[in-house]
Amino acid sequence: xxxxxxxxxxxxxxxxxxxxxxxxxxxxxxxxxxxxxxxxxxxxxxxxxxxxxxxxxxxxxxxxxxxxxxxxxxxxxxxxxxxxxxxxxxxxxxxxxxxxxxxxxxxxxxxxxxxxxxxxxxxxxxxxxxxxxxxxxxxxxxxxxxxxxxxxxxxxxxxxxxxxxxxxxxxxxxxxxxxxxxxxxxxxxxxxxxxxxxxxxxxxxxxxxxxxxxxxxxxxxxxxxxxxxxxxxxxxxxxxxxxxxxxxxxxxxxxxxxxxxxxxxxxxxxx
Amino acid sequence: xxxxxxxxxxxxxxxxxxxxxxxxxxxxxxxxxxxxxxxxxxxxxxxxxxxxxxxxxxxxxxxxxxxxxxxxxxxxxxxxxxxxxxxxxxxxxxxxxxxxxxxxxxxxxxxxxxxxxxxxxxxxxxxxxxxxxxxxxxxxxxxxxxxxxxxxxxxxxxxxxxxxxxxxxxxxxxxxxxxxxxxxxxxxxxxxxxxxxxxxxxxxxxxxxxxxxxxxxxxxxxxxxxxxxxxxxx
Numbered sequence: 001x002x003x004x005x006x007x008x009x010x011x012x013x014x015x016x017x018x019x020x021x022x023x024x025x026x027x028x029x030x031x032x033x034x035x036x037x038x039x040x041x042x043x044x045x046x047x048x049x050x051x052x053x054x055x056x057x058x059x060x061x062x063x064x065x066x067x068x069x070x071x072x073x074x075x076x077x078x079x080x081x082x083x084x085x086x087x088x089x090x091x092x093x094x095x096x097x098x099x100x101x102x103x104x105x106x107x108x109x110x111x112x113x114x115x116x117x118x119x120x121x122x123x124x125x126x127x128x129x130x131x132x133x134x135x136x137x138x139x140x141x142x143x144x145x146x147x148x149x150x151x152x153x154x155x156x157x158x159x160x161x162x163x164x165x166x167x168x169x170x171x172x173x174x175x176x177x178x179x180x181x182x183x184x185x186x187x188x189x190x191x192x193x194x195x196x197x198x199x200x201x202x203x204x205x206x207x208x209x210x211x212x213x214x215x216x217x218x219x220x221x222x223x224x225x226x227x228x229x230x231x232x233x234x235x236x237x238x239x240x241x242x243x244x245x246x247x248x249x250x251x252x253x254x255x256x257x258x259x260x261x262x263x264x265x266x267x268x269x270x271x
Numbered sequence: 272x273x274x275x276x277x278x279x280x281x282x283x284x285x286x287x288x289x290x291x292x293x294x295x296x297x298x299x300x301x302x303x304x305x306x307x308x309x310x311x312x313x314x315x316x317x318x319x320x321x322x323x324x325x326x327x328x329x330x331x332x333x334x335x336x337x338x339x340x341x342x343x344x345x346x347x348x349x350x351x352x353x354x355x356x357x358x359x360x361x362x363x364x365x366x367x368x369x370x371x372x373x374x375x376x377x378x379x380x381x382x383x384x385x386x387x388x389x390x391x392x393x394x395x396x397x398x399x400x401x402x403x404x405x406x407x408x409x410x411x412x413x414x415x416x417x418x419x420x421x422x423x424x425x426x427x428x429x430x431x432x433x434x435x436x437x438x439x440x441x442x443x444x445x446x447x448x449x450x451x452x453x454x455x456x457x458x459x460x461x462x463x464x465x466x467x468x469x470x471x472x473x474x475x476x477x478x479x480x481x482x483x484x485x486x487x488x489x490x491x492x493x494x495x496x497x498x499x500x501x502x503x504x505x
Contacts, residue, residue: 027366029369034468037465037468038468038469038470040469043453058369058450058452058455059450059452059453060369060450060452073357073359074358074359075357075358075359075368175468176468177467177468177469177470178467178468181470199469199470200469200470202470203470204470230358230359232358232359232363
């Protein structure tokens, strides 16, 4: 018994000590949005990059707001985000370099099948939002400072409506997938990126009520964190990964991603 | 209900078809949690022996702290450790954030108060007179400690089981300090969160069922050891 315990102990000590801690300059921390992970596109692209270059990419999936914050603290090497206004500020403040366009898709307004606020007949997205607020139909918000949440707040702000605190307006504070299930269960309206909606559609009782609005374009940029601001940045790796995202081959893969499974691409590449 | 049946079928399928990704996650989960529980046990038992047999200043304060630690919310432990492990943080130069070792550290943080707290009450219920008698017969302090451990074995194993249950089912800290990186720091609980987010509910539930099976097997082994010792005892 004692001997057995001794062996078990030695075994685990061994495992603990030899678990690979990857060499620092071979590890890249990519802070990105939940939508990039929930759609599964990074699961397809990153292994290709790792195989090609030998880098190990740690994907940290948070909202765009938090991803930018990790960049501002020097806790990430590279960001893949979709919150243009905040990104521009991030660049202006000198935290990032080489901001590059990667891909885009659209935000869509989703709602319950019977469309209680009659948003389908709204002229544009602003009117649709106005209808929801006038009729006080439940609206589910991300509430997490993500790119999607920023876009939603921008629309409310343009309408000079402050939805916070109203009974018909609820914030989940979680990722896109989770928020969509809440909206589906509670029969509420929700603003979502189209890619996440398409990949989760089969479990949701929601339909697209409004799309194809210029305002609703959802653009993803890759930003390398400025190595001059922080001493521990793996800038070489970040640069390699950024180049990988914009390379012709990757762009082609992005364009084709999801066609087989969903019948239409989840992301577009041509501006 | 239909979903549950589907999930159960999926769980059995994943296990029997030796699905590589599933076994990888199971292996990570076990590796991390068992390492953490072993280290916590090794830390806790000598400390518990010391605290329960000695009188010192602030003892009540320390005991209250340990008992509060038993109710430590995993996310809070996670947040705390994340801040310490940040690249530009206090322990940043070790580059531990988003590694399996970081999860182990967080889990030690969560399990130690539990094991410590329960072991202290076990040792404190050890009869004082018996203790004096043992020492009176010429036993060294170390021998006394060994006797105490042997006598309290039942409760100590329960303490370990409680600690193990707490950390294998914990998601907040693992998510935060581990980063839920596929094939590296993704454990069963964080895999459940990811798959739920992706809308793969039956896969998420299948992982849940596997997690329950896993903690059932570990607890069964520990219970077996516990009960075997009990019969020997009688």
